[in-house]
Amino acid sequence: MPRAIAALSPSALLKWVAPPLAVFAALLGVLTLVNGSPAPATSEPGGGADSFSRQSASLDTEGQIEQLQAAVKANPDDAGGYAVLGDAYYQRAR
Numbered sequence: 698m699p700r701a702i703a704a705l706s707p708s709a710l711l712k713w714v715a716p717p718l719a720v721f722a723a724l725l726g727v728l729t730l731v732n733g734s735p736a737p738a739t740s741e742p743g744g745g746a747d748s749f750s751r752q753s754a755s756l757d758t759e760g761q762i763e764q765l766q767a768a769v770k771a772n773p774d775d776a777g778g779y780a781v782l783g784d785a786y787y788q789r790a791r
Contacts, residue, residue, distance in 0.1 A: 758789045
């Protein structure tokens with residue numbers, strides 16, 4: 698097989714290599730455009746799980762858990778609230 702490739706002229710080799718490279722480049726460009734991540738959604742001021750994670754350390758773990766449980770009950774579709782509540786439970790178990 699290497700002898701067959703060496704026997705090809707540069708123009709014939711270009712005919713075999715250029716189309717796959719062009720398809721690869723086009724596919725890479727399309728996938729890059731389609732896979733672009735949208736900007737993260739911002740939560741309303743004073744609400745959401747982010748405000749609890751940025752809260753001062755003045756609350757004890759039990760107080761944080763109570764507040765996070767209330768936040769999860771108020772917005773059960775917020776996955777971030779559940780994540781922060783799980784972190785608080787983990788902290789309490791330590």
